[in-house]
Amino acid sequence: MPNQETPQTAIDFVLDLEKRGRQPSTVKRYKYDLEDYLAWIRVNELSYNDRKIFTHWFVQSYFDFLINERSYSYRTLKRVYSVLNQFHRFLISKKIIGENPVSSIDLHNDGEERFTDDMFITEDEQERIVEIIPSEQGLTENQLKAHNLLSKRNLSILTLMIKHGMTLHEVSAIDTRHISFIQKELLIPNTEQTAKRKIKFNQEENEILFDYFQSIPVSVRPAQFSADPFFVAFDFQRLTYRWSYEEDRPKRLTEIAIQKMIRQEIQRAGLRKGISAQHFRRTAILKAILDGDDLEQIQNHFGMKTPLTLNRYLDYVEHLSQQPS
Structure with missing residues (x-):
């Protein structure tokens, strides 16, 4: 080793x-x-x-x-x-750390237990998250300095996750070449999938993503139709987007940074602890099923490797139908 x-x-x-x-x-x-x-x-x-x-x-x-x-x-x-x-x-x-961070880890035993209501987010919770992002509620003085620069980026990320069920990895991996504002579509970057996956935006979603892109100062803005990352990391000390001098392009926003952003926005919205990107993805998949979308199309749209993944969602939908109205 x-x-x-x-x-x-x-x-x-x-x-x-x-x-x-x-x-x-x-x-x-x-x-x-x-x-x-x-x-x-x-x-x-x-x-x-x-x-x-x-x-x-x-x-x-x-x-x-x-x-x-x-x-x-x-x-x-x-x-x-x-x-x-x-x-x-x-x-x-060895007295290197004082507490064990592993002891409270949630393994999300999705393969062996049924979905419960708290594994999804409600419409009210979705609306609350979207409402809190552009607001200044609960922000510290330092956070306020960067808020106008970051709110459009954060709203774009949450839009892709809540509306289209994109994963942390997929969002972080987006390059500018993957997105077309004219066609209002995004090619999902996923090297493990042999078939190319595309999602279509409505006008509102397209405007949210375009407004974020345009809000980045030209000097550090990713070049369109290139391998530059679409979502860029931010330097809170210098109050500007970060640049990777090794790659000579804007610095990619990491999955860790996206997770941290989600956690902060959830806390600021006053919602229950533990809501994550997984909750957004599950809810987007569930909505597609409830809307009556074709199951094969759902599998392809969300990049599921096997149709068996949908079984737990179908079981949950059946559970919902049996509840008293």
Whole structure:
């Protein structure tokens, strides 16, 4: 496991496993799962000493990635949970951290339990989120300075998630070449899908996205029809959009940053804790079913790898139909 990118704490953890007599096959699996998590830290451009990586929301973002993008089974998720839980307990024993961020992780056991009402968002909650974004309610003095610059970006992101069920990964991966304001459509960037997926915007949605794009200062605005990221990271200290000098283009907004934005807007709207991008996606899929859309079209529209994914939604719809009106 030791290499130039492996922190000493991880090396020490694996050595401790070996000293305690764990089977070589078990140690090998722990190494694999732990290195994959360390790669997630690097992908999000954080250091191994950054306190952010020891927070609940950061670890949760990793499990959300495993669930949404890799489609890990619940059994595999539990295995990864066990590895990371023991790793962070090891860090506590060495007095490197004080609390275990893994202990309160939600694994979203979507494969083994039925949907419940709280796994979706209501129309009132959707309206409240959309209403709060352009408002100044609950913002700190520092947040107010950037609000006019970021509200259009944040509204664009929430529009894609709430109306079209796009995932964190899909939103972050959008380049300007993927979107056409003239055709009012977006090509979903997803390398795992052989068929190209497109979503069509109505006039209001198209205007929201275009207004955001136009609000970016020309000097740091992504070039249209290029590989420049559509959603750009923001520098709150300098109050401007960030530039990647390594790539010589605007800096892409990460999935972690999008998650943080959603969490802040949910809190500002006074809604229940735990609402995430997954809630938006589930609700968009459920709405398509309730609207009577063709199931095959729904599967293609939302990029589902198998029609079996829809079964839980259909079971939930049946459950709703049996409730007293």
